[in-house]
Amino acid sequence: MAERLLIRALKGGQNTKIITLNGKKLTKMPSTLEKLPGLRTLNLQNNQIPKVCPELSTLTQLTALNLGNNLLEEVPEEMKYLTSLKKLHLFGNRIDRFASGACDGLQNLILLNLNNNRLTWLPEEISRLRSLKYMSINHNQLASLPAELCLLENLSELQLNYNKLVCIPEEIKLLKKLHKLLLVRNNIETFPPGLCDLTKLRILDVAGNNIQVFPPKFQNLKLREFYCEDNPLLLMTPIVTIQQEDIWSLQEIASRFVMNQLTEENSFVTQAIELYPQIRSIISRGKKCTICGKFFLTVWLECVQFAPPSKNCKISRNLQLIPLQVFVCSYRCFTQRGDNLFGIVEA
Numbered sequence: 396m397a398e399r400l401l402i403r404a405l406k407g408g409q410n411t412k413i414i415t416l417n418g419k420k421l422t423k424m425p426s427t428l429e430k431l432p433g434l435r436t437l438n439l440q441n442n443q444i445p446k447v448c449p450e451l452s453t454l455t456q457l458t459a460l461n462l463g464n465n466l467l468e469e470v471p472e473e474m475k476y477l478t479s480l481k482k483l484h485l486f487g488n489r490i491d492r493f494a495s496g497a498c499d500g501l502q503n504l505i506l507l508n509l510n511n512n513r514l515t516w517l518p519e520e521i522s523r524l525r526s527l528k529y530m531s532i533n534h535n536q537l538a539s540l541p542a543e544l545c546l547l548e549n550l551s552e553l554q555l556n557y558n559k560l561v562c563i564p565e566e567i568k569l570l571k572k573l574h575k576l577l578l579v580r581n582n583i584e585t586f587p588p589g590l591c592d593l594t595k596l597r598i599l600d601v602a603g604n605n606i607q608v609f610p611p612k613f614q615n616l617k618l619r620e621f622y623c624e625d626n627p628l629l630l631m632t633p634i635v636t637i638q639q640e641d642i643w644s645l646q647e648i649a650s651r652f653v654m655n656q657l658t659e660e661n662s663f664v665t666q667a668i669e670l671y672p673q674i675r676s677i678i679s680r681g682k683k684c685t686i687c688g689k690f691f692l693t694v695w696l697e698c699v700q701f702a703p704p705s706k707n708c709k710i711s712r713n714l715q716l717i718p719l720q721v722f723v724c725s726y727r728c729f730t731q732r733g734d735n736l737f738g739i740v741e742a
Contacts, residue, residue, distance in 0.1 A: 412436065417439070420443060422442075431454070434457055437461070439461065439462055440462070445467065452476035462488070464487035468491065468492075470490060470509075471497060482504075498520040510554075513536060514535040525548075528550060545564060545569045548570070553576050560578065560581040565588070569589075571593070590616075602711070606627070607627055609720065611719055611722075613717065618708050619708055621710050628718055629699050629739070655690055685722060687728050691722075695726070697721075698729070699721070699739055702735070
């Protein structure tokens with residue numbers, strides 16, 4: 396049956412645009428593909444193909460390639476020749492690596508589906524997929540993400556469900572067009588502050604992780620859907636304690652003075668620190684007290700503030716308050732806190 400379909404396609408020559416050979420028990424790709432340079436869509440899903448044939452590189456007009464549910468062990472190098480490719484489906488294989496150069500020519504790729512494979516890492520070269528809008532790598536074994544992934548400035552949807560991720564890179568803030576982020580069933584404990592810079596993010600699903608508290612500016616996100624069930628979120632549990640006022644170091648005193656003078660646009664201080672890069676580096680680590688609004692260097696007390704989710708957002712069932720990480724500069728400020736702010740006590 397497969398042979399007859401290929402013969403028919405070959406008779407069509409340059410006019411053949413689509414070939415579909417799903418579930419034909421193919422154990423290799425047909426080398427006769429090189430006689431179809433005008434091919435636009437190639438669907439070889441649900442076969443037993445362990446690797447692609449060299450002739451695939453001749454299909455420079457191909458826009459859609461489906462090799463899902465085969466026996467591939469890598470994203471093949473031949474992909475770099477498919478310069479017109481827009482959709483690439485490689486789900487349900489045995490892929491655990493990218494061949495060197497595989498991403499080089501995929502400048503027009505919009506969709507990449509690598510679900511249900513064996514990937515433990517992504518190469519830095521993933522940043523070369525400049526046109527990518529939809530990436531799905533669910534059900535793999537990713538333990539981390541390269542910062543280069545966050546250079547995909549056109550990315551709108553990123554699915555990373557059922558992996559082994561522990562954290563997300565701070566560079567995620569660069570994904571300015573990201574609309575949908577799915578991170579279900581990983582091992583994530585905290586999110587970087589940069590997550591809160593994603594002004595286009597509308598759907599966030601972090602169910603089944605190890606999250607206790609969200610970044611300070613999390614409420615700035617304009618989410619329409621937010622799911623976080625099965626996380627050990629902090630609860631509003633009052634604990635009474637007595638804390639002595641800390642003695643500040645000279646560096647802390649100087650840093651607080653400089654940072655707060657900068658907020659008041661003190662031109663003398665601004666000009667002075669321009670001459671000392673080391674000072675700029677130190678004060679760049681400063682944080683702002685959620686009570687008095689002053690800046691400080693050493694985190695005196697990490698707290699949690701509970702805020703209601705947006706009324707316009709579809710949320711997890713029974714989620715009434717979102718725990719947000721905040722910082723307080725001194726015990727004096729901590730004693731002036733409101734009813735919804737608590738210190739975090741180690742278990």
